[in-house]
Amino acid sequence: MNLLVLPVMIPLITALLLLFCQKNRRLAQIVSTIGAFSLPAVGLLILSRVHEEGIQVIHMGSWQAPFGITLVADYLSALMLSVCGLVGAAVAVFALKEDMNLSREGVFFPLLHALLMGVNGSFLAGDMFNLYVWFEVMLISSFVLLSLGKTNAQLLASIKYVALNLVSSAIFLTGLGLLYGKTGTLNMADLAVQLQNTESTVLLTSTALFFLVAFSIKAACFPFFFWLPPAYPAAPAPIAAIFSGLLTKVGVYALFRTFTLIFNQDTAIFQPILYWMAILTMVTGVLGAVAQMDIKKILSYHIISQIGYMIIGLALATKLALAGAIFYLVHHIVVKTNLFLLAGAIEKSGGTNDLKKLGGYYKGYPLLAVMFLVPALSLAGIPPLSGFFSKLFLIRASLENGDMFMAFMALAVGVFTLISMTKIWMEAFWKKGVGENERRPAKIKRLDLTVTMPIAVLAVVTVVIGFSAGHVFHFAELAAEQLIAPQMYIDAVMGGNAR
Amino acid sequence: MEPFWAVVVGIMFGAGIYLMLRRNLSKLILGLILISNAANMLIMTSAGLTRDAPPMIAAGKETLTGTYADPLPQALVLTAIVIGFGVLAYFLTLLQGAYKSNKSENLDRLGGGAS
Numbered sequence: 001m002n003l004l005v006l007p008v009m010i011p012l013i014t015a016l017l018l019l020f021c022q023k024n025r026r027l028a029q030i031v032s033t034i035g036a037f038s039l040p041a042v043g044l045l046i047l048s049r050v051h052e053e054g055i056q057v058i059h060m061g062s063w064q065a066p067f068g069i070t071l072v073a074d075y076l077s078a079l080m081l082s083v084c085g086l087v088g089a090a091v092a093v094f095a096l097k098e099d100m101n102l103s104r105e106g107v108f109f110p111l112l113h114a115l116l117m118g119v120n121g122s123f124l125a126g127d128m129f130n131l132y133v134w135f136e137v138m139l140i141s142s143f144v145l146l147s148l149g150k151t152n153a154q155l156l157a158s159i160k161y162v163a164l165n166l167v168s169s170a171i172f173l174t175g176l177g178l179l180y181g182k183t184g185t186l187n188m189a190d191l192a193v194q195l196q197n198t199e200s201t202v203l204l205t206s207t208a209l210f211f212l213v214a215f216s217i218k219a220a221c222f223p224f225f226f227w228l229p230p231a232y233p234a235a236p237a238p239i240a241a242i243f244s245g246l247l248t249k250v251g252v253y254a255l256f257r258t259f260t261l262i263f264n265q266d267t268a269i270f271q272p273i274l275y276w277m278a279i280l281t282m283v284t285g286v287l288g289a290v291a292q293m294d295i296k297k298i299l300s301y302h303i304i305s306q307i308g309y310m311i312i313g314l315a316l317a318t319k320l321a322l323a324g325a326i327f328y329l330v331h332h333i334v335v336k337t338n339l340f341l342l343a344g345a346i347e348k349s350g351g352t353n354d355l356k357k358l359g360g361y362y363k364g365y366p367l368l369a370v371m372f373l374v375p376a377l378s379l380a381g382i383p384p385l386s387g388f389f390s391k392l393f394l395i396r397a398s399l400e401n402g403d404m405f406m407a408f409m410a411l412a413v414g415v416f417t418l419i420s421m422t423k424i425w426m427e428a429f430w431k432k433g434v435g436e437n438e439r440r441p442a443k444i445k446r447l448d449l450t451v452t453m454p455i456a457v458l459a460v461v462t463v464v465i466g467f468s469a470g471h472v473f474h475f476a477e478l479a480a481e482q483l484i485a486p487q488m489y490i491d492a493v494m495g496g497n498a499r
Numbered sequence: 500m501e502p503f504w505a506v507v508v509g510i511m512f513g514a515g516i517y518l519m520l521r522r523n524l525s526k527l528i529l530g531l532i533l534i535s536n537a538a539n540m541l542i543m544t545s546a547g548l549t550r551d552a553p554p555m556i557a558a559g560k561e562t563l564t565g566t567y568a569d570p571l572p573q574a575l576v577l578t579a580i581v582i583g584f585g586v587l588a589y590f591l592t593l594l595q596g597a598y599k600s601n602k603s604e605n606l607d608r609l610g611g612g613a614s
């Protein structure tokens with residue numbers, strides 16, 4: 001069997017098996033954990049295969065591109081598969097002892113794996129319509145996961161989330177229809193070939209705008225991010241963690257893929273749009289975070305702000321900028337998921353996420369404090385953690401372009417990020433807890449190993465990315481090279497069939 | 500035929516967006532239904548409409564000859580309709596849940612406020 005099928009097949013089979021072993025809790029946990037842990041392994045395997053043999057392609061049912069369904073893995077896909085697999089495994093372990101009532105537990109794990117299937121499928125899709133279908137697989141699982149608790153807050157958050165995503169899907173479909181009407185193909189590589197020498201740039205630009213809007217809604221870029229801050233904090237901890245790590249990043253991946261491969265002709269129009277989108281996303285996100293006093297809400301606004309950093313890479317579109325953005329993507333998925341897991345751990349042990357009611361964690365639970373410090377400082381960009389290098393590369397890229405303004409904005413937003421992280425640190429960890437005094441320490445519940453272990457592992461990964469930034473950046477650079485020169489991708493997919 | 504359907508699709512999009520902008524949950528879902536179906540019709544229309552020419556290979560021939568309707572947009576639309584139907588059905592149950600716990604269809608009166 002071909003390696004590229006596995007990232008989709010494993011979660012599918014796991015989800016199906018889990019539906020059959022709902023009665024046996026132990027067995028379900030084992031199946032889910034095995035399924036989740038094989039994903040990062042397969043991702044790394046694909047990455048090493050791409051490294052050795054170049055871009056991997058599989059034509060389903062041996063129907064050659066552009067006629068059949070094609071799965072493609074280049075460096076970007078392989079990197080994303082590995083990191084998302086890692087994060088998925090961490091969340092699957094974190095959720096093992098999650099206090100879910102029984103009706104929820106039966107569907108939680110199958111849905112988690114269905115979500116991972118959709119995410120992995122989106123990374124591998126070599127065909128625009130396939131990308132749409134994988135998006136929907138991912139979104140439908142996320143809809144159900146978000147509303148699982150059936151609390152009023154969750155229902156209201158889900159309504160906004162589902163409605164906006166339905167609109168975005170309709171816009172995506174509209175773009176697909178226009179694109180097909182113009183070119184008669186939906187295979188990404190074939191599209192790239194067909195559009196290279198098209199004359200009707202006006203039509204092309206209008207179509208590209210549909211895709212830009214559709215993917216920006218999913219990636220939560222300015223001005224389309226309004227669904228995110230109410231949605232994520234309403235979800236239970238493991239669900240919020242997996243959403244924060246993966247969902248918006250699939251939107252960013254789709255933007256990277258389409259705007260480097262397919263719509264790369266009319267840069268004069270899209271570069272300024274992306275440029276201002278990046279800056280406004282960064283700034284509005286970070287300013288929104290400053291006003292919040294709830295850990296999950298602060299973190300949700302920071303997701304938006306960091307999506308802005310990734311869009312910088314696309315807006316500048318030099319090799320260094322793209323590599324920096326890909327590095328940022330990898331770093332962000334690990335760190336953000338970890339911070340949401342930590343928010344969940346704090347909620348579990350302290351009973352709330354409200355910073356005004358929290359306190360005393362530094363004394364009461366030093367282990368958690370240390371584990372919070374690593375991703376929080378990394379997010380703010382303190383050396384030698386991963387966040388420092390990701391910001392460094394992006395700022396260097398904008399300086400190389402002679403763009404002082406962008407570099408300044410990126411630095412300023414970094415400072416504001418640090419302020420928010422310090423706020424969480426001061427309020428939850430350093431401040432005295434409610435009713436805490438010399439004799440009576442704050443009431444903090446000890447946490448299970450299944451909760452602390454994934455957090456610790458992700459924190460270690462953050463440190464490792466920081467200390468081996470050179471190696472990770474090397475891979476990010478290779479991925480950026482493939483994005484800059486789409487001919488490699490086209491040749492790998494089309495083989496001799498290029499028309 | 501295509502210009503006519505282009506106008507129809509435009510009207511459907513307009514009506515859908517108008518409905519979605521009202522502060523009412525049942526109008527929101529009607530608007531979403533209109534928009535997702537407008538997108539489906541747009542796929543059919545923009546791919547070109549061909550009447551009375553099914554893409555069937557005639558008996559004794561090896562390949563398709565003459566004019567024939569493009570089967571791919573039909574396959575795409577079929578997939579999109581099924582997905583859209585499933586998601587909208589799920590959305591209806593969500594709206595029902597929200598209505599039950601808030602006893603109101605007005606978006607402004609649902610609890611929880613803006614965020």
